[in-house]
Structures are given as C-alpha cells and as structure tokens.
Amino acid sequence: MHNQTFDILDGQHLGVLTGPAAGKTTLIRLLAGVEETDEGSLIITGTTSWPIGMAAGFHPELTGEENVRMLVSLYNLVDKEITCFCHEFSELGESFFQPIKTYSSGMRAALGFALSMSLDFDIYIADENVGVGNEEFRAKCEVMLEARIANKTFVFASRNQRALERLCDSVAVLYHGQIIMCKDFNEAAFMLEGGN
Amino acid sequence: MISPYSTPVGKSGTDQQSSITLLIQWYGSLRALMVREVRARFSGDPLGYTWAFVTPLVWIASIAVIFSLVGRLTPIHTDIISFLIAGMLPYTIFRTTISATMRISKAQKNMRYFANISANDILVASTLMELMNAILIYIVLMAGNELIFSHFEVADPAMTMFGFTLAWGLGASFGHMAVAFTQISEATVRFVPILLRPMFWLSGIFFVANELPGGLLNVMQYNPLLQAIEIMRSASFLGYSSRIADPLIPLAWIVGMNLTAVLIKTLTAKKQYNI
Numbered sequence: 001m002h003n004q005t006f007d008i009l010d011g012q013h014l015g016v017l018t019g020p021a022a023g024k025t026t027l028i029r030l031l032a033g034v035e036e037t038d039e040g041s042l043i044i045t046g047t048t049s050w051p052i053g054m055a056a057g058f059h060p061e062l063t064g065e066e067n068v069r070m071l072v073s074l075y076n077l078v079d080k081e082i083t084c085f086c087h088e089f090s091e092l093g094e095s096f097f098q099p100i101k102t103y104s105s106g107m108r109a110a111l112g113f114a115l116s117m118s119l120d121f122d123i124y125i126a127d128e129n130v131g132v133g134n135e136e137f138r139a140k141c142e143v144m145l146e147a148r149i150a151n152k153t154f155v156f157a158s159r160n161q162r163a164l165e166r167l168c169d170s171v172a173v174l175y176h177g178q179i180i181m182c183k184d185f186n187e188a189a190f191m192l193e194g195g196n
Numbered sequence: 197m198i199s200p201y202s203t204p205v206g207k208s209g210t211d212q213q214s215s216i217t218l219l220i221q222w223y224g225s226l227r228a229l230m231v232r233e234v235r236a237r238f239s240g241d242p243l244g245y246t247w248a249f250v251t252p253l254v255w256i257a258s259i260a261v262i263f264s265l266v267g268r269l270t271p272i273h274t275d276i277i278s279f280l281i282a283g284m285l286p287y288t289i290f291r292t293t294i295s296a297t298m299r300i301s302k303a304q305k306n307m308r309y310f311a312n313i314s315a316n317d318i319l320v321a322s323t324l325m326e327l328m329n330a331i332l333i334y335i336v337l338m339a340g341n342e343l344i345f346s347h348f349e350v351a352d353p354a355m356t357m358f359g360f361t362l363a364w365g366l367g368a369s370f371g372h373m374a375v376a377f378t379q380i381s382e383a384t385v386r387f388v389p390i391l392l393r394p395m396f397w398l399s400g401i402f403f404v405a406n407e408l409p410g411g412l413l414n415v416m417q418y419n420p421l422l423q424a425i426e427i428m429r430s431a432s433f434l435g436y437s438s439r440i441a442d443p444l445i446p447l448a449w450i451v452g453m454n455l456t457a458v459l460i461k462t463l464t465a466k467k468q469y470n471i
Contacts, residue, residue, distance in 0.1 A: 029277060034308045036465075056306035061236040070235070073228040074311040099239075 004040075006172075006179055015168030016157040017188045024125060024157040025169050028127040029156060046122025047100045048155070052130050052145070053133030060101035064092060064111050067100060071115065082118045087116040089144070090136070106133050123153040130156065130163065142166070161189055199283065226373055229321035230328075233300060248329055249336055253286050256280045256337070260401070271404045273435040276348040280431045281337050283401040286363035290328035290399075290421055291392065295321045296372025298378075319375065323368035328339055330364060331357075353433040359428030364445045366420050369453035376460040400425040405440045413440065420446035 008014055018024040019122055028041055028051055050057070058067045066087045072079040087096045090110040100108060109132035115122075120154040131138035145167065150184055157174065164171060164185065170179045171188045182188040231287040238244045260308050263269075270279040300322035307313045340347040350356050370392075377384040408416060416422055417440040424446050427437040 024398060032309050034310070050309035054309065057310055059232060059236045061239050062232070066235060066239075070232045073231075074225055074307075074313065076224045117431055187276075 004177075004179055006181065008043075008154055008155060011151060013149065013168040014156070014166030015171045015185075015188075016063040016155065016174050016179065017161060017164055017171060017185075017192055018157060018159055018174040019192055020159070021120040023177055024159075024174060025127055027157055027174060027179075028125055028155075031123075031125050045121065048123045049116060049121040049125060050121070051130060052124060052126040053109055054116070054127075055108040057099045058108060058112070061099055063099055064096040064103070065091075068111070068115055072119075075119065077119075079139040082115075085118045086111060086114040089117065089140075109133070110137065113141055119146050121152065123155070124149050126154070126156040128158050128160070130167070132194070147177055161185060210250070215323070222317070224319055224396070225311055225452070226321045226324065226433055227306065229307065229313070229318060230325040232307060232326055233304070233322065241441045249333055252337065253283060255288070256284050259284065263402075268402075271407050271428070272433055272435050275341075275345065277341045277345060278338075278347055278432070280351050281334070281341065282400070282432050283399075283425055285330065285334050285337070286360055286425045286428055287396065287401050287421065288333075288362070289326060289400055290367040290370075290395070290424075293323055293326040293367030294371040294374065294388065294392070296326050298374055298388070301375045319368075322372065323364070323423065326365045326367070330360070335359065349434070350432050351434045356428055356433030358443070359424050359426075359431055360453055361441065362424035362427060362450075363421060365450045366424060366446055366453075369450045369457075373453040373457040373460075376457040376464075379460065379464045393423055395419075398422065400429075404429060405437065405438050406436075416440075418445060420449040 003011050016024065016027065025084050026035065030037065032050055033044075033049060036042075057071055058064075058069075061068065065083055067088070068083050069079045072082050090096065090107075090113070092107060092111060095103065095107060096111075100111075103111070109129075113130075113132050131141040133141070149167075154167070156164060156168055170174070170181070172179050173188045176191060180191065184193060234245070238247065241247065241252070259280055272279065293394060293412055297319060301315070301318055302317045303321075304316075307318060308315065313322065338350070339347060364461055374384055374388050398416065398419055405413060405416065405422060405426050423442060424438070426441040427446075429436055430438045430441050
C-alpha cells in the first residue's frame with residue numbers, strides 16, 4: 001500500500017473488497033497494530049480487536065479454557081464470565097477442557113470466534129472469514145457478530161463480496177496497493193473485475 | 197446471547213493514559229506472557245516443572261563424577277558441588293536464556309495481536325522468566341547441597357547474585373542480538389549453537405581463572421561469561437579472589453550486544469515484523 005490517505009468514520013462498517021495478493025492481510029495487520037507504516041501515520045481512536053476468529057494466539061499445549069483465561073488476563077480482566085461465554089458459545093463441551101492440540105481446525109476456529117466476540121472493543125477487524133463451522137453455527141456466528149458490531153466500527157477485508165454485503169454498509173476496493181472508496185458493491189465488483 | 201462483558205478493552209489508540217496505568221498494564225501483560233509460557237512448557241508432563249531442576253542437576257552430578265574419576269580436586273577450597281554450582285548454573289542460565297529468547301520470540305509472535313503486546317514485551321517476558329527460573333533452581337540446589345551434604349557457602353550474597361545476573365544479562369543480550377540477526381538471515385538459528393559451543397569449555401565451569409597461565413589469561417579475561425562466573429565465585433567463596441574479575445567487561449558486552457540488536461532492527465525495520 002502506498003500514497004494512501006483515507007478515513008474510516010466512527011460506527012462505519014467498511015467492507016474492503018480485494019483480489020488475491022492485494023495487501024488485504026497487510027491492511028489488517030496495520031489496523032491491528034502488528035505492523036507499522038514505513039511512511040506517514042495511522043491514527044486510530046479507540047480500542048482495536050484482533051482479527052475476528054483468529055486462533056493463532058492459542059498455545060497448543062494449553063486447554064481451551066486455559067488459553068481463554070491467559071488471553072483475557074492480557075487485558076487485565078476477570079476471566080470467569082468470559083470463559084463461561086466462550087465455553088457456551090463455542091459448543092465445545094468437554095473439549096473446552098482439553099489441550100488445543102487435540103482440536104480440529106473447526107473447533108479452534110469456533111473458540112477463536114467466541115473469544116473475539118467476548119470482549120468489547122471500539123473497532124473490530126476481520127480478515128476474510130467471519131463465520132466458522134457448519135451452516136447452523138455460521139448463522140449463529142453472524143447473528144452474534146451483527147449484534148456485537150451494531151454500534152461499533154467494523155473493517156472487513158475479504159474477496160467474498162456476498163459476505164461483505166451482508167455485514168458492511170460501505171465498500172472500498174483494495175487494488176494495487178490503493179484503497180478506492182466506491183458508491184456501492186456493484187461499482188466495487190466492476191472496478192475489481194475491470195482491473196483484473 | 198451477548199457477552200455480558202461491556203468494559204472497553206484492547207489496544208488504545210490515541211487515548212491518554214497515565215504512566216502508572218501504562219506501567220500496571222505492562223506488568224500485567226508481562227506476567228500473563230510468562231505464566232503462559234511456563235504453563236505451556238511444563239503442562240502435560242507428569243514431572244512438570246521438576247524438569248527445570250533435573251537438567252542442571254544431571255549436569256552437575258555428571259561432572260562431579262567425572263572429576264572424581266579423573267582425580268581432579270576443586271581448585272579452590274570448597275566442596276565439589278558448591279564449586280560446580282557456581283560454574284554450571286551461570287552457564288546454564290546463559291544458554292537457556294539464549295534458547296528461550298530465540299524460541300519464544302518465534303512461538304509467541306502471534307501474541308502481538310493482543311493487548312498492545314510488542315516484540316520487546318515478548319523478549320522481556322521470556323528473559324525475565326528464565327531469570328526467575330534460574331534463581332529458583334539456584335536456591336533449591338544450594339538448599340539441597342546443605343541438606344544432603346551439609347555444605348553451604350555464599351560469602352557475599354549480593355555480589356553472588358550480581359555475578360549470576362550478569363550471566364543472565366549476557367544470555368538475554370546475546371539472544372536479543374540473535375533474534376535481530378534472524379531478520380537478516382534465518383541461518384542464524386543454526387549458527388548460534390555452533391558459535392556458543394566453545395563457551396562450555398572456555399568459561400570456567402571446570403577451572404578457575406587463577407589457574408590459567410598469564411598469556412592465556414590475558415586473552416581469556418575478555419570472555420564475558422568467564423568474568424561473570426569469576427565474579428560469582430569470588431563472591432561465593434571466602435577462599436577465592438579472582439585475579440581478573442571485572443564487571444565492566446560483561447557489562448560492556450551486554451551494552452554492545454543490545455546496541456547491535458537495536459541497530460539491526462532499525463536498519464531492517466520493514467513490513468515483516470516476524471521477530
């Protein structure tokens with residue numbers, strides 16, 4: 001990304017439609033604070049989540065419960081309610097108390113999503129996928145996500161136009177390192193196709 | 197079902213926070229990282245944390261047996277176990293701190309997504325954890341030596357700990373530098389053990405500096421780990437006063453390695469933040 005200046009307003013649900021290798025993950029990493037800009041500045045007002053559903057912070061040797069408690073403790077929070085919520089929402093049952101290394105990828109994703117939804121941030125970010133598991137669970141995830149981001153700022157980068165349309169009220173295209181705001185999703189899709 | 201938790205959390209953008217608040221948050225983050233690593237390292241094993249003591253204990257016992265077999269007496273007036281603890285533990289903390297720094301930095305890189313955790317936080321947490329582990333191991337081994345063999349000698353506890361901490365500082369600094377070098381080349385990971393192997397033989401685990409001939413001593417005195425061990429020995433044993441103990445040498449190495457690390461990180465700072 002280069003020579004980029006744009007604003008994301010408070011409460012805006014911005015979908016960023018991208019093609020492959022367009023810089024989607026770099027954008028998310030910048031917003032998450034894991035990377036810094038080479039030039040210029042990134043000003044974020046408010047607290048920012050990690051990418052929704054990310055399970056990469058889980059240590060495989062620890063149980064689901066231990067991982068949740070450890071990650072919550074990073075925010076200096078009491079973990080009991082959050083742990084209960086994650087246990088219940090993820091539908092892991094007894095597996096919640098087993099090491100993460102015994103989980104399937106779907107189970108890890110379910111727990112990652114539950115943890116993402118359990119804390120209250122000002123800004124939520126998502127990279128590609130926001131729903132996990134079977135159709136029923138994905139629907140549950142989407143309901144929860146919509147409720148969670150209702151009055152929040154949400155930035156969702158994805159190649160899936162339909163997912164963006166469901167969750168976002170504005171759209172931009174990330175194309176050749178440039179973020180271009182669009183009137184609507186049709187324009188975004190046209191721009192991306194035209195560029196390809 | 198909405199999570200009942202409604203207190204705003206997470207990374208702060210331009211919010212102004214007091215220094216005290218930031219310090220408390222930083223302490224909390226470090227503590228969580230350290231607890232996470234300890235739990236992860238020793239969970240699922242029946243012996244659990246006991247393993248942390250087994251390794252140095254085996255090394256010390258093995259070397260004590262070898263000393264006995266070859267008829268080598270301790271070069272200073274103290275028991276063999278105390279002599280080896282003063283030599284082996286600083287070396288152990290030096291090596292384990294390097295290994296932990298390099299391993300944990302990579303293993304915990306995804307933690308940077310959470311709660312303002314930075315690469316430096318992960319480094320600090322991993323090195324602090326090794327220091328706390330090592331101090332605990334030192335206390336347990338010294339207590340064990342007293343209980344089993346009725347030997348205990350620590351003439352100057354403060355300076356003894358200072359020497360011990362210098363060894364840790366050298367490991368932390370070398371690890372910091374090695375992690376920085378991995379941004380230039382991943383081959384660093386393979387070179388580090390090769391580079392450090394001679395330290396086992398040259399750092400005074402089995403000998404004291406005062407035994408060395410003058411010419412060799414003039415060169416060896418610049419080995420910072422030998423300096424740390426000599427400082428620790430001089431402080432521990434009333435009957436030993438090292439000819440070369442000089443904290444400035446290991447301190448200079450610590451500062452130099454950290455500055456090198458910062459320089460490399462600054463020069464190679466780019467989009468990739470894989471530490």
